[in-house]
Amino acid sequence: MTVNILAFGIAKEILGNRMNSMPFITGLSVEGLKGELEQRYPRLQELTSFMIAVNGEYAGAGIVIKPGDEIAIIPPVSGG
């Protein structure tokens, strides 16, 4: 099983694609996911910060990823 991970802005350049996938890990929290992503894509650690959104909402560190969730990497926003 895999989870789909959307990446935007600088994160899209680091991961290489807007749409990415990673093996699903049962019980993985948002904090754990951030760690996994930083391992796979070390350049994420160079960012000022990045957030994770789950199903279109900013997700706290303890939220657990479920199969089918829409995950997004949100680097520092800069709209306006």
Next chain:
Amino acid sequence: MIDVAIFSTPLNISPCIDWVMSPESGGIDVFIGTVRNVTKGKKVVQLEFEAYEMMALSEMKKIAGDILMRWPVHKILIHHRTGVLNTGDIPVVIAVSAAHRDAAFEACRYAIDTLKQTVPIWKKEVFEDGEVWVAAHP
């Protein structure tokens, strides 16, 4: 009433103002963001805006909803662009109508300040000798 939207085509200011206008309003405050030709002394060739659209719209709705709870405003509109923009182009329009100007000014300021902090939209500055995602790195 709320109107939030994201466009890949140029924003038109005057329909935005028309939309917030209402007979009970005594004032309209409008913020128009425009693409500046220089950043930190370097000439900007163009800007590229990218959005996580579904979440950006939901965060823009939250901002507009918060404003309706906090200030006595009548209508609030937030429109944002995506795609490639050149100097003088308009990435964002915010318009607020209210019975009195204090609420309109404060709400408009809150809308643009909060949008810049929470709405998942990203801006890449393209210079003559390179490009950079704004705020990405310390």
